[in-house]
Amino acid sequence: MTGEYYVCTGCALLCDDIEVETEDRKLSKVHAACLKGVARMKGCSDPLECTVDGEKADIDSAITKAAAILRNAKNPLIFGHGNSSSEAQKISIGLAKKTGAYIDDTSSFCQGPIVEAILQDKLRTCTLDDVRHKADVIIFWGADPSNSHPRHLSRYSYFPRGKERQRGWEEDRTAITIDIRKSSTAKICRDTRFYQIPMSADAEFMDAIVSGLSGKIPKTSFDFDKKRILELANVMKKAKFGVICVGLGLVYSLEELEPLFKLMEKLNEVSNFYLIPMVGQYNMRGFNQNLFAETGFINRVKFNSETGNANHGAENSVVEALKNKSVDAALIIGSDPLSSLPLSVARYLTEIPLITIDPCQNLTATRSTVTIPCALGGVEAGGTAVRMDGVEIELKKIVESDNLSDKEILTRIMEAI
């Protein structure tokens, strides 16, 4: 072992306590990471090849072709970014501005509204270090970190002994899961701390908790045991430092954020509560912050190629732009929309000139006009990234690679346009 600590980019927890052993420019051992993190850092078994029109190509001709595609497009789409360093994201934003592109990321159809509300100071947030040292009531709402962020409970939210939580989970912390199914995380919280609610009932359940917190009888249309809601409200009221970890289950179930705003407002009237979005991809939040700094919007932007002005709105989201077939070329960076979007929406990508930049082969790459392999972030390339709680984390390069970083590739495409 090198005695040095590295960062895992397997999810937006960006665990920074990883030790590694290397052999032939590969990581032979990865210590302290979870299963998913080890697999991420060791790299995939089917790396992406550099190709143009399905034939092997050298990097120079791939970059020339990619630049030509973007230059000739009237309304290109640049999508991905969650698995790129902040430095690469900033170049990508510049590239979008130059080419009058739509630019978007996964937050557009997941945690976007929550991150946006946090950046606009509409929701009270804290860091994961605060959670580790202070949190005594932790609520996983529509979130299952045991599967999505495997070290969340052990590093921050439940098991560790923090400065003000020396007795850890045994005595000092209460973890609660609110979900539509008994997830792995719910099992850890045990039956008394698991609140199973019907599908799409999250907003109503929030209102019921607000009633409980206000000393009223909490009624629900699905007849949830009132005593249990009152118990929950009581635990929340007594919290010294409470945190709600917002998962995708909650985000997808809320049609608007108003019920969540109301709940947080009430909680902070009678108690002390914070909220952290359970961001998936390691630097999704970084993209949101970088685009926000440049345009005032976190995602769903279309640049005007002449004025450089940013237009924002649902019609500029990756999903609507593809559905409406308003894009005529696409550059995908560190993402696989043909896997991760509804196929009925993503299929249109196969009808237009498509460029993929990624360390690994994926479905979108198999349908791309140009594929350019890039160095794996946090292993073969360094940079900075923003953790789910907004803390900036430095990524170090561990081993050399023949591939350029996505930042270098994007810079070269930009120069060639």
Place this chain on the structure above:
Amino acid sequence: MGFGQFLAAPEIKLKIVTYRDVFQNTAQESSRFGEEYEKLSAVIKLDLKDISKLTIKEGDTVIVKNGFGKVVVKAQKSGYEEAHPGIAYMVNSPWSNVLVPDETGGSGVPKFKNFEVTVQGAKGEKVTGIRAL
């Protein structure tokens, strides 16, 4: 050839809830085209009552379809203590995404986690491969 071959397999309507699984996610990091990723992704988890309605056994393949697409995946018991007839679970994957409706009401957000399908025994048909989706 059994007589069952000539009978239409019963078809039932179900709601699909998608979820994440760390083992499937790990397999994805290694290779999206690997056997392991298919084995852990191309699966539908059913309530015992729904399994018997479909007249299938655990491990049989089923056709899952709606107006947006069709996939053949393996049927498994969900293993949840509480019964959940009418609701089935699929891990978030390219297979579930074949079935996610494109309807968004202009919001830019598809209903990834909650949509309707019909399910029917596939009478031994093979699981849809990732490249055939």
